[in-house]
Amino acid sequence: MEENKTYTAQDFKSDQYVRWCPGCGDHAIVNALQKAMAEVGVAPHKTAVISGIGCSSRLPYYMGTYGFHTIHGRGGAIASGVKMANPELTVWQVSGDGDCLAIGGNHFIHEVRRNIDINILLMNNKIYGLTKGQYSPTTDRGSVTKSSPYGTVEDPFIPAELVFGARGTFFARSLDVEMATTVEILAAAAAHKGAAVCEVLQNCVIFNHNIHSYVADKEVRADRTIHLRHGEKMIFGKENNRGIVLDGYMLKAVTIGEDGYTMDDVLVHDAKNPNNVLHQMLAMMDGHDLPLALGVIRDVDAPNYTDELTRQVEEVKGKKNFKSLREYILSGDTWEVK
Amino acid sequence: MTESTKVKVLEKVVVRFSGDSGDGMQLAGNIFSAISAAIGNEISTFPDYPAEIRAPQGTLSGVSGFQVHIGKGVYTPGDKADVLVAMNPAALKTQIQFLKKGGVVIIDTDSFKEADLKKALYETDDAIAELGIDPAQVMSVAITTLTKESLADSGLDVKSIVRCKNIFALGLVCWLFDRPVSQAGNMLSHKFAKKPTIAEANVKVLNDGYNYGNNIHASVSTYRVESASVRKGIYTDLNGNTATAWGLIAAAEKAGLPLFLGSYPITPATDILHELAKRKDLGVKAVQMEDEIAGACSAIGAAFAGNLAATSTSGPGLALKSEAIGLAVMAELPLVVIDVQRGGPSTGLPTKTEQTDLLQALYGRNGESPVVVVAASTPANCYDMAFNAAKIALEHMTPVILLTDGFIANGSTAWRVPEEDEYPEIRPNYVKPEMLAEGWKPYMRNPETQVRYWAVPGMEGFMHRLGGLEKDAKTSAISTDPANHAVMVAARQAKIDNVAKEIPQLEVLGNPDSDLLVVGWGGTYGHLYSAVTEMCNEGKDVAMIHFNYINPLPSNAEEIIRRYKKVVVCELNNGQFASYLAGKIPGVEFLRYNKVEGQPFSSAELVEHFTQLIEK
Numbered sequence: 007m008e009e010n011k012t013y014t015a016q017d018f019k020s021d022q023y024v025r026w027c028p029g030c031g032d033h034a035i036v037n038a039l040q041k042a043m044a045e046v047g048v049a050p051h052k053t054a055v056i057s058g059i060g061c062s063s064r065l066p067y068y069m070g071t072y073g074f075h076t077i078h079g080r081g082g083a084i085a086s087g088v089k090m091a092n093p094e095l096t097v098w099q100v101s102g103d104g105d106c107l108a109i110g111g112n113h114f115i116h117e118v119r120r121n122i123d124i125n126i127l128l129m130n131n132k133i134y135g136l137t138k139g140q141y142s143p144t145t146d147r148g149s150v151t152k153s154s155p156y157g158t159v160e161d162p163f164i165p166a167e168l169v170f171g172a173r174g175t176f177f178a179r180s181l182d183v184e185m186a187t188t189v190e191i192l193a194a195a196a197a198h199k200g201a202a203v204c205e206v207l208q209n210c211v212i213f214n215h216n217i218h219s220y221v222a223d224k225e226v227r228a229d230r231t232i233h234l235r236h237g238e239k240m241i242f243g244k245e246n247n248r249g250i251v252l253d254g255y256m257l258k259a260v261t262i263g264e265d266g267y268t269m270d271d272v273l274v275h276d277a278k279n280p281n282n283v284l285h286q287m288l289a290m291m292d293g294h295d296l297p298l299a300l301g302v303i304r305d306v307d308a309p310n311y312t313d314e315l316t317r318q319v320e321e322v323k324g325k326k327n328f329k330s331l332r333e334y335i336l337s338g339d340t341w342e343v344k
Numbered sequence: 345m346t347e348s349t350k351v352k353v354l355e356k357v358v359v360r361f362s363g364d365s366g367d368g369m370q371l372a373g374n375i376f377s378a379i380s381a382a383i384g385n386e387i388s389t390f391p392d393y394p395a396e397i398r399a400p401q402g403t404l405s406g407v408s409g410f411q412v413h414i415g416k417g418v419y420t421p422g423d424k425a426d427v428l429v430a431m432n433p434a435a436l437k438t439q440i441q442f443l444k445k446g447g448v449v450i451i452d453t454d455s456f457k458e459a460d461l462k463k464a465l466y467e468t469d470d471a472i473a474e475l476g477i478d479p480a481q482v483m484s485v486a487i488t489t490l491t492k493e494s495l496a497d498s499g500l501d502v503k504s505i506v507r508c509k510n511i512f513a514l515g516l517v518c519w520l521f522d523r524p525v526s527q528a529g530n531m532l533s534h535k536f537a538k539k540p541t542i543a544e545a546n547v548k549v550l551n552d553g554y555n556y557g558n559n560i561h562a563s564v565s566t567y568r569v570e571s572a573s574v575r576k577g578i579y580t581d582l583n584g585n586t587a588t589a590w591g592l593i594a595a596a597e598k599a600g601l602p603l604f605l606g607s608y609p610i611t612p613a614t615d616i617l618h619e620l621a622k623r624k625d626l627g628v629k630a631v632q633m634e635d636e637i638a639g640a641c642s643a644i645g646a647a648f649a650g651n652l653a654a655t656s657t658s659g660p661g662l663a664l665k666s667e668a669i670g671l672a673v674m675a676e677l678p679l680v681v682i683d684v685q686r687g688g689p690s691t692g693l694p695t696k697t698e699q700t701d702l703l704q705a706l707y708g709r710n711g712e713s714p715v716v717v718v719a720a721s722t723p724a725n726c727y728d729m730a731f732n733a734a735k736i737a738l739e740h741m742t743p744v745i746l747l748t749d750g751f752i753a754n755g756s757t758a759w760r761v762p763e764e765d766e767y768p769e770i771r772p773n774y775v776k777p778e779m780l781a782e783g784w785k786p787y788m789r790n791p792e793t794q795v796r797y798w799a800v801p802g803m804e805g806f807m808h809r810l811g812g813l814e815k816d817a818k819t820s821a822i823s824t825d826p827a828n829h830a831v832m833v834a835a836r837q838a839k840i841d842n843v844a845k846e847i848p849q850l851e852v853l854g855n856p857d858s859d860l861l862v863v864g865w866g867g868t869y870g871h872l873y874s875a876v877t878e879m880c881n882e883g884k885d886v887a888m889i890h891f892n893y894i895n896p897l898p899s900n901a902e903e904i905i906r907r908y909k910k911v912v913v914c915e916l917n918n919g920q921f922a923s924y925l926a927g928k929i930p931g932v933e934f935l936r937y938n939k940v941e942g943q944p945f946s947s948a949e950l951v952e953h954f955t956q957l958i959e960k
Contacts, residue, residue: 019810022821048806049801050807051801051803051804051805051807052801052802052804054648054649054801056645059812060629065616065810066809066811067809067822069809070807071807072801072807072808072809073807073808073809073810073811074645074648074675074809074810074811075809075810075811075812075813076644076671076811076812077641077667077668077670077671077812080637080638080641080668080671082643083633083634083637083638083641083642083645084636084641084644084645084648086633086641086642086645087604087606087641087643087644087645087646087647087648087649087653088646088648088649088651088801089645090604090629090631090642090645090646091602091604091629091645091646091647091650091651091653092649092650092651092801092802095649095801095802096804112634112635112638113634113637113641115640116633116634116638129513157485250457272728276776291547294454315629315631318624319624319627319629322624322625323624323625323626323627325625326625327625328625328626330597330626330764331593331594331626331763332761332763332764333595334623334625334626335580335761336469336578336761339531339534339580339581340377340578340579340580340761341381341382341578341579341580342577342578342579343384343574343575343577343578343579343760344576
């Protein structure tokens with residue numbers, strides 16, 4: 007029985023040579039995805055990986071699953087069709103910040119709103135790589151790129167904020183350099199029934215090198231990021247002595263044992279709380295005054311689209327019980343010519 | 345019927361019901377056509393709605409019409425009406441243009457008061473005289489008053505009573521055309537089954553309307569309409585959009601696949617989405633996506649996942665779906681795209697009909713991107729062509745664009761419910777398990793048809809990656825090799841060309857031994873065939889061919905066309921099919937008869953034009 011079969015990352019690799027630039031963060035991410043899939047244990051032939059266009063969207067070619075490299079921005083709509091047509095499949099969508107949030111922004115917010123059971127891997131390098139270096143919807147204000155030679159004069163999207171605006175039920179974040187965390191959030195996304203968005207901050211060595219180094223560099227990472235785990239205290243720092251507390255309506259990073267703060271003051275992460283206010287505050291922490299949140303920030307049970315669709319079809323079929331189109335037609339207004 | 349009544353025998357007759365949008369004229373018209381069909385008439389109907397959803401009552405923009413053509417040899421809803429029912433002055437003013445010379449007008453005198461005339465922008469207090477209508481043609485009936493009297497004891501409030509006036513008018517028309525009023529009564533009881541008081545009231549006014557005609561207007565001529573010798577079977581009233589939806593369901597049943605529709609609301613195609621959304625009782629998944637692009641893309645996803653997948657739209661939506669259709673061409677996935685054409689460009693005339701999307705369907709994509717293009721010719725034919733489009737898509741792994749139009753989509757006809765074995769089996773070109781050992785690749789093709797084999801996610805061992813990038817013909821890996829690209833372009837074209845081997849040959853209609861060949865495609869069939877039949881009956885020789893298959897063309901198209909001295913291509917655009925044919929069949933002079941007014945042809949204008957062509 008394949009249900010009892012166990013898989014290794016190797017089972018999810020294709021025979022294709024990986025063509026991303028040497029040093030690109032995508033290499034680590036595809037490895038993490040294959041590891042996560044092995045951990046989840048759904049067979050490669052019951053897994054479909056759908057992408058749009060961009061460097062990250064080449065990923066399906068490197069997977070030993072069913073895959074579809076589609077058109078710019080439309081991965082979400084196509085993945086939705088795959089999942090709706092066959093809810094038995096585990097569907098992954100792979101996208102970048104341009105593909106997902108610019109040209110595909112409409113599909114993205116609607117698949118999240120619909121809460122369709124797709125695992126969405128959003129690789130955010132804050133730049134267009136495949137078209138060679140234009141600013142994306144997540145590029146920081148003022149950034150000089152090929153299409154903004156004097157700096158951008160617009161604010162970026164923060165993907166988490168869009169997800170919460172679209173009433174998302176799952177949001178998690180990782181860094182390309184944190185393989186274990188990436189595997190962890192991807193596996194959690196697969197376990198979540200509904201649209202599960204995993205943002206992985208990824209480095210583009212060619213066009214946006216070190217854009218995430220402020221939080222991702224080894225020397226600073228422990229102090230500028232926090233790994234959230236459901237049911238655990240929000241603690242971070244090299245010494246593991248820093249914590250997140252509530253200060254009025256705001257979050258604050260404190261040192262335990264200083265200024266009168268004790269471990270009791272430190273918040274416990276509740277990813278399952280339907281109310282998203284605290285999740286949003288956590289997701290908006292950016293590594294400056296407050297550490298950037300990694301791990302599963304929100305993971306809430308809610309009705310998901312495909313289960314509801316299947317349920318409704320079965321419910322209506324149960325009531326009417328037509329065996330064929332002809333039987334249905336004959337149940338309506340007809341007359342006989344003899 | 346009293347003895348003094350004069351009875352005229354007619355082969356066919358056209359009745360146009362008109363009134364305020366809220367007057368229920370479509371219900372009256374629908375019942376009239378259904379009971380006519382039930383007694384053996386052929387029927388064809390067409391609704392004419394205002395563009396506004398709820399225009400102010402009694403105004404010119406709020407008029408809605410419903411035209412019914414009944415009798416023998418009925419192929420269209422009729423150019424003009426023999427009888428016009430106008431429930432108010434606005435209806436009379438806007439609809440009188442659709443009345444034949446000498447036709448009968450029935451008006452509700454209760455709604456021709458000063459205020460009503462003012463709302464409809466009359467300048468005098470005599471609407472009949474102002475519009476130059478001969479009073480002898482007019483049957484003036486106090487329909488509202490008579491309805492109130494009829495239902496005085498019904499216990500209904502005045503508003504509900506007045507709402508029944510359309511059915512009084514229907515009763516009167518039933519008398520005029522000697523329709524079985526009891527059948528109309530049954531239909532009303534069925535329609536209002538959940539509201540017995542309303543049902544009872546409607547049946548009463550129906551009978552009172554009928555009796556009123558019988559008693560009061562005994563001196564007016566009534567009509568007997570000839571029955572057609574229609575094929576035995578069970579019939580239902582069917583419009584083009586419902587037929588399209590049902591044809592897809594029938595195809596899904598034949599293919600043994602679930603049916604998926606990804607769509608987005610757009611006039612005049614939305615009723616396909618409505619119908620399929622209701623058919624969850626048959627397991628159909630019809631999904632309203634966030635935009636046109638997502639409609640097409642979700643369908644492509646569903647096709648990839650192994651469903652019979654379709655997307656429905658109209659011209660502007662087809663433009664938005666172009667890139668996605670190109671992906672389906674490249675990925676070689678089965679996809680049915682339905683374009684219910686309307687007046688364009690841009691938003692154009694959403695509620696009006698045209699055939700102006702033909703070249704968009706054929707060529708509106710980047711790259712060498714051939715697809716199969718087919719067109720439905722009548723409301724009932726939408727069923728067949730939706731079925732055939734799905735069959736071709738599934739068996740040839742290609743997008744198929746089905747062109748219908750606003751005229752046949754909303755028009756309806758009596759349709760014999762087919763037995764399931766009347767339609768062929770559908771056999772998608774699936775991979776076979778033994779192919780794995782033979783080194784199967786996703787773009788491996790059947791050497792005869794050039795169709796690639798379909799491996800559906802969930803099948804063990806056949807995991808593969810598709811995509812919009814060009815693939816190597818042998819390995820199916822991404823390839824930018826120039827020679828390989830040429831090979832793949834040719835293979836995709838050959839695959840479409842091969843479909844010609846399976847589509848039906850053209851049949852020459854009218855009189856094949858003529859000098860003039862009339863050529864049409866799609867929704868103009870009824871008007872063209874009416875015109876050609878009428879001319880042949882009068883001894884004027886005209887031949888006709890009508891295309892349901894545009895790309896590829898039926899294999900005998902060229903041979904037939906070259907046989908005729910004069911060939912005139914008639915279409916509701918500026919000559920798109922004519923220019924397409926000219927490219928395919930060089931050296932033939934294609935005359936053109938075009939109309940781009942958002943309206944169908946009239947048979948009369950066609951007869952006039954063809955007569956000129958013959959005599960020239």
